[in-house]
Amino acid sequence: MRIHLSSVFVDDQEKAVRFYTDVLGFVKKNDVPLGADRWLTVVSPDDRDGTELLLEPDGHPAVKPYKTALVKDGIPATSFAVDDVHAEFDRLRGLGVRFTQEPVEMGPVTTAVLDDTCGNLIQIIRIGPSAS
Template sequence: MRITVTSVLVDDQDKALRFYTDVLGFRPKHDVPMGPHRWITVVSADSPDGVELVLEPDEHPAARPFKEALVADGIPFTAFDVDDVAAEYDRLRALGVRFTQQPTDMGPVTTAVLDDTCGNLIQIQHVSG
């Protein structure tokens, strides 16, 4: 068993696609019309055949309150690995990304938390060792 697809709940698919590709650097993989929404996935530029991230509309009645509760408590929805948290933090801040947590060393892991502009907090991290 392996993970091939995971999701992030977004308030606007077009805005999310721009942010996740133009800012974070993911690559579009699928963009298929499905009624009023689309099946949009992005992948890591380093692993185009790896795990796909679905930019899932947050239309379910429970989705937005769930996301708002996570944000209110400062809890990231998901995490992405990076090679250097401080360098990625600097790169993204230069692009106007808002962070709720600057790079923080937590022993074997360094993390930072950003606002994805689509209603989520996202953690970037590097695990040493």
């Protein structure tokens, strides 16, 4: 068994696909119209057949209070692995990305948390010796 698909709830799919591709660097894999919404997934450019991230509309009534509570408490909706948190932080900040947590080293783990502009906090993480 392996993870095939995970999702993050977004308030605007078009804005989300631009952020997740143009800023974070993912590539669009699926874009299937489903009425007013789309089955819209992105993948890592390094693993185009790997786990897909569904940019899922947040229209269900339970989603917005859930997202609001997570953001209020500073809890990321998901986490993405990077080779160097400090370098990725610098790159993304240079593109205007707002971080709610700058890089923090906790033993073998380094994390930072960013705002995805679509109602979520996203953690970037490196486990293992720091690349910087």
